[in-house]
Amino acid sequence: MTGRDAGGWAGMDYRGWQDHEDVARRLDAGADPERWGVGGSRPLHRAAVFGSPEVVAELARRVADVDALEDGTTALWDAVVAGRSGNARALAATGADPAWIGPGGWTPGRLSLAGPEPGLFAPAEGLPGLTEAERAVAEEGRRLIAALGDLYYDGTGLACVAGIDAEEAIRRLEATPADDELMAGVLADPYDYDSDETLRLVGVTTVPGGCVVTQPWGYGPSMPGIHTRLSAGTVSYGLYANPKSGNQGSIHRDGVCEGWDLHPGGGPDLEDSPEEVLFSYVYCHQAVAYSLAYAGLRPTDARAVVGPPDHWIELPDRDYWAI
Template identity: 45%
Template sequence: MAGAIIGRMTSSRLLTAYQSAGDQPFPPEWWFVPARLPHKTVVGTGPDTTILLTGWEVWPDSLSIRLSVFRRQAHESRGGGPDGLRFTVLLADGHRAGTLDPDQWSTSGHETAQPSLRLLGGTGGLFHYGIKLHLSQLPPEGPLTLITEWPAQAVPETLTEFDGTALRVAAEEAVEVWPDLPPPYEQQNRGWMTMGPSEIMAQPQHVFFSEPQHPQSVQRDRPDWDYMGSEGWKDPEVVRARLAAGADPDDPDARPLHRAAAVGSPEVVRELERVVTNVDRTDDEGVTALWEAVCHGAEENAAVLLAAGADAWTARIGRWSPGRLALTTRLAPLFGDAVMASSQLTDAELAAFRAADAQAAVFGEGLNTEGISVAFVSGVDATEAIRRLEADPYPTGSEEYDPFDDWDHSSRVVGVTAVPGGCVLLQPTFYGLSTDSCLTAVTTGGGRAYGVYFNPKGGTFGTLATDGQVRRREEIGLPPDEQSPEGFWTHRFWLWDAEERLWNASKLAYACDQAGLAISDSRAVNGSPDVWAELHEDSVLLTD
């Protein structure tokens, strides 16, 4: 092995052998190339199952094991749970490690003398599974025994012995690509989360057609409104063809005029308003096509509907009518009835809209909110908030903390920034500041706090707490209904106009307003906080 050819490189940089450093609970894949040893050996069999070891990846201080599981036929029960597939390794020095052992690394938070065996991942299917295990330490010289068992598939306990000495020798062929660099977790670099090879691969050129391909993209001769897509609602020829084929312009489920008013072209809206029974027909939410046009900022579509006699001033949800909504947008000039317009919004309401828009503008359009949690706190200054959280501020002048370089630790670290009337708390990669425990802790003894979490899996969730008590939980950013608080209307959660809406900035503005704050600088959310503070490892705030 030691004399094997690694490969020819066009660069003058040489790969160098890596020196052993101890326990590796995960393979150091970032800047290392393991020694790869193919090996095909059956390590377990049952009536309908065969398990093979297919190769080893030998790292400087650890060992990855690749296995394949083949099944004769698919089963409804895949054999998981307590009777599922399990592996154990016995080492020559008497140590053992198994896939059913507790995760010592995650529970202790540091290296242990005992090796661990964990499932790293693999592939799955009805008839074949690929499995990758990782042994956190190189086996000592002598035999290495793999024990395989799968009670649910009648695979009995099977012992297979390998040469641990040969595997240990192979570790000398593991190479380090950048021997002059510290480990990545010691560097101050962002960007650990990646999208895989697609980030760096050159992409094939897309083919664009100069003419619309209607037969391929939108079917014209359907007697319904299915599969229209955005292209169909913009093309009057498609709409005419659907109507001629028997599509119902008053279809209560498809709501063709509503959809066209929101995302279609003025020509399509005009085509449909001529044939619908009632241009002011309401949908299940109680709103009209004109309402949809206003909410989506579709100025030309709204003009077509108004010319067709659409009712602008009848309230549709609560006290809100299409015209009343429009008076707060760039579509206001379309609704030229000065008498009606003057009676729709009070000076106080107009001032609230202006304040909401101004606060959203502070946070800005380019705001990155994915995965962050923010708590706006009034009546509590920054020092007192840190005390109530029982956190320890980082020393003044210490090296700037970067949560993107310390994902696991980031759940315990909170950014704190003083603002007029209170403070703002920030966690860039964790949801903790929207939890009941955090918000009640920071308001116990007085104060008001609104915590908001932008869930990367979907939805934005807010919680209001005052004087140590949670008062309300809600999902924010959704179109409001009659039960929605006034702030949903004021902060424009109904407005889908791409030219006007500040999207997530409006959600932050709402949260700020609910806490009773007004902020003139986005740094508290979109910059470096005044200070980072760390919760104690056993803090009750981490258990919510």
Template identity: 45%
Template structure:
């Protein structure tokens, strides 16, 4: 998300710190950990924040995207054996549910979108960050442990 901090995103999600979570257990077998689907990582980056979830898809749900995108933009991505997909939300509304791929850009797309597709070809997380208006200086917010682990409240984030 562009323009909001991890603290602001946490507040918008009504999430709480997940300091009691055994992250190693989650990474090894998240299906054995209660509430694993509600635990996400969040990291401040220049110009906004990044939410990650290495074992699930909660960070890519439309409800999460709507909540954090008020007055800003959120581009989410989920990568699994079925492929890549994501949401693009702006000002609290999901405006696109689409495959996350530089190859899916239509030929009549705006110049900036075509350029981004070319620059970030085969670099899907970078493509999403660019779509949200973030310019990460390195991959650590996505590849390394997050700044904090938070627990999402019990609610249907797919709605």
């Protein structure tokens, strides 16, 4: 057998890690608890993110090292980052180490203090808690995520800009008010129009900390030419929730692009600083909140993202892909 069929896991997809009976049957029949597919993937790591606590416990009892690494992290770290508290508890109960030192010097136990269940693990005597600054990041993350609610943003483009209001953004973009009749039609069904007709139509809203430029149906606000103008003397974070390839982010500071094709809400990376690990954990799987928070914006609801905005405007006809 080859590929993902190797090791006795033929036909297993992410939903299969929820099925304890099937996983136990495969293991009893000789499935390899240490290997899933190719490239060093480990069943325990898959189950930690996608599976049930029962499956996690079953696999944890059968592996040689419950803290073995995949892509530089333990299964317990992955469960904590993914917000799978039940799986994290199951791993800890079978010997996984909450004090393992991971990216940015964080441990799974200390990182969990910034998550939705700060009491996930029993406190270890002598280990540090969160600093005041770290606690503030976690608290603001919980507030912002709750304020946005369960919003649908697939296909949305955003520019989140620090320190300027909607009126200043309009001035910098040299935009004009959008035609009311055209906007009524676009809002009724934006996909009934050719993208060339709607790409330069965006909404702008002042929020605490700055402003948001939004286009709920397209990538317009994420184009670099928008950010070079908006970010003069400040910072802007761009997001396009691409329905085909996922969330795409960018950073512009004082008119210069500092990062492109980023993955907001994707979780911490091995090379991240301690501050970046915390921020990425707090906003894991929360791309819109991540983008807003990166620019220091503190909206109290989702209106700046999904509308209606303070202003519907039309951008001048220019090449916004030119930097």
